[in-house]
Amino acid sequence: MKKYAIGVDNGGTVSKAAVFDMEGNEIAVVSRQTPLITSRPGYNERDMEELWLNNCICIKEAIKKSKIPPSDIIGLSVCGHGKGLYLWGKDERPAYKGIVSTDNRAWQYPKKWTSDGTLEKIYPKICQKLIPSQQAALLAWFKDNERDVYHNIKWVFSVKDYIRFRLTGEAYCEATDISGSGLMNVKNACFDKDILENLGIEEIYDKLAPIKYSYENCGKITREAAELTGLLEGTPVLGGMFDIDACAIAMAVTEPEQLCTITGTWSINEFISPEPITGTAISMNSLYAIPGYYLLEECSPTSAGNMDWFINNFMENEKIPPGKDLYTYINELVSSVKPEECDVYYLPFLYGSNRHSLAKGSFIGLTTYHTKAHMLRAIYEGVAFSHKYHIEKLLSARKPPESIRMAGGAVNSEVWVKIFADVLGYPIETVTGVKELGALGCAMATAVGAGVYKDYKEAAENMVCVNNPVLPDKINSEIYEKKYKKYTAITDALESLWDSFTI
Known part of the structure; x- marks a missing residue:
């Protein structure tokens, strides 16, 4: 059989x-x-x-x-x-709507915990910086803003633990997910009452299901x-x-020497290590699926989801030439503009930012000369620049890799994969034969x-099965290095402005 x-x-x-x-x-x-x-x-x-x-x-x-x-x-x-939060109630029903990882309602809590010293106290145990969409911040938000929901919680789940619970009727927190929640002692792979007390949500301890591993x-x-x-x-x-x-x-990321990047709604950039790496620019240590390894992660909701937004809002009625699909047409538009010809910059901050917590998505440099092709190329490049920002942080704590493995929506575009190779300056490997x-x-x-x-x-x-790598072009990489410096200068210049915005 x-x-x-x-x-x-x-x-x-x-x-x-x-x-x-x-x-x-x-x-x-x-x-x-x-x-x-x-x-x-x-x-x-x-x-x-x-x-x-x-x-x-x-x-x-x-x-x-x-x-x-x-x-x-x-x-x-x-x-x-x-990240995100899926609460199961004492009445054996969902206690609230499911909250996804791009939610930013709890943005004030990580900011407060960083400024008042809470993060400094718990960091040696959680081994990660705190962000608004983690369970820790969202639970604190519920305690302050939705008391009835908070007191009705029976189980605290991530999305996949919720679905598994509905399939089996058995409640568990799986280690890779819950170790990135801000609620767990990552070094000891256990829940810790002291962490919860410092966060002001000590009541949650009994709502955290037993921990299981991926297999x-x-x-x-x-x-x-x-x-x-x-x-x-x-x-x-x-x-x-x-x-x-x-x-x-x-x-097939099974060795510490490897590094990978994932282009979904989130920009995920990661490698594995036999020990957590703390006290560096790297924001997140969590437990990896392979026992004995930690996952070192730099992430933000600043990736390929930005293209979905542009397509849904500005390309629904696009006249596509006969015999071509939308994505082939987009790639042709992007390819029609050379890297040095695109002086439009895009900040991929629609769903959140890897800079200021209130930063917003933006096109910078548009004039009447520019076309949709320039805007599409700016999105491709801006997403790659955002990944580069994270990868530079990872590389500050490890040796450069020989290549970078890439997954997510962007790998469906040969043009976008090539831009990633040129922007990052490393060969890009993808997996063949499987889309999911x-x-x-x-x-x-x-x-x-x-x-x-x-x-x-x-x-x-x-x-x-891993594909042959897409190699970076030296001339394009030099062009993108100059453009990346301008991209970071733009994001730096806007830092003080975002304080005047709200979510």
Whole structure:
């Protein structure tokens, strides 16, 4: 009997389920969107029940599309966006809407904790800087602003832990996700009452479910979930992981020498280390999916999601030449402007910033001469510049890599991948044959948990194929180095202005 695994990936707006065999072949993929609810500036939420049902539909349709008998599926695991907050209530219902990782309502709390010395007290344990979309900040916001919701909390979940809970009825916090929440002693891999007391949310301690690892069994598909998903009742459900871990696993990032970048809504830039690296410019240490390693991360919601916004708002009625799709047309527009000819700069801060917490998305330098092609190229370049800002911080604490592995929306564009290579100045490697890397990482967790492979390294050897690298162009890299200096000068000059803005 051939074996198959299902990986489920919940991003900020789209949920996907994919069926894989044990060689890493993507058999079938189904996706559904759960609309964002933006009731106020800075608020980004989703209906938790609708999200759950969309996950069920994705799983059921993926099984149907694959034509694989459910009895051949050895298990399932879930990954999802980090940060954010999905609360389960004492009344056995969602306690609030799901809050995604681009939410900025709690921006004042990290600022306060940094200025009043709280972060300094807890940093040796949490090994990370605090940001508005972490569970720590959001829970403090609920305590101050939504007391009824706060007192009704039974479980504190990340998105993938919530979906897994609905599949199994068993509550767990998986290590890779919860270790980036600001609530956990990362060095000891445990929850810590002292951390919560310093944050002023000590009541939450009993609402934090037991910690499991990505490949550990976290229950089985219930009868209700089986009816909704088409899976067999009793199918094992593994821990799963933070989506950036899942993508890294699916890119075969198994050694500290490697470095990868992920271009989704968030700009994720990371490498792994046998020890946490603290006291540096690096903002985040969390537990990696491979035991014994930490994930060193520099991130912000400043990546490819900016292009989705531009397309949805300014290109819906675009007249595309016959025989071409929208993305081919966009790449042609971008390619029609040379790097040295584009003197428009784009700050990719629509959903948040890696500079000032209140910074906003901006085009700088527009004149009547400039066209949509210049604006599109500026977005491609601005997103790459934002990744470079993070990667420079990572490289301040380690040796340069031989190449950088890249995943996310931008890898679907050869033009954008080439811009990344030229801006970063390193060869860029991508993974071939699979579009849903997060889901593949989940399938690999299932394969390891089921004993098909002894560990992630062996799973990667059998399930991942890395493409030949895209090499940087020396002349273009020199041009981009000058442009990057201007980009950073612009962001520096605007720092004092953002204080006058609100979310």
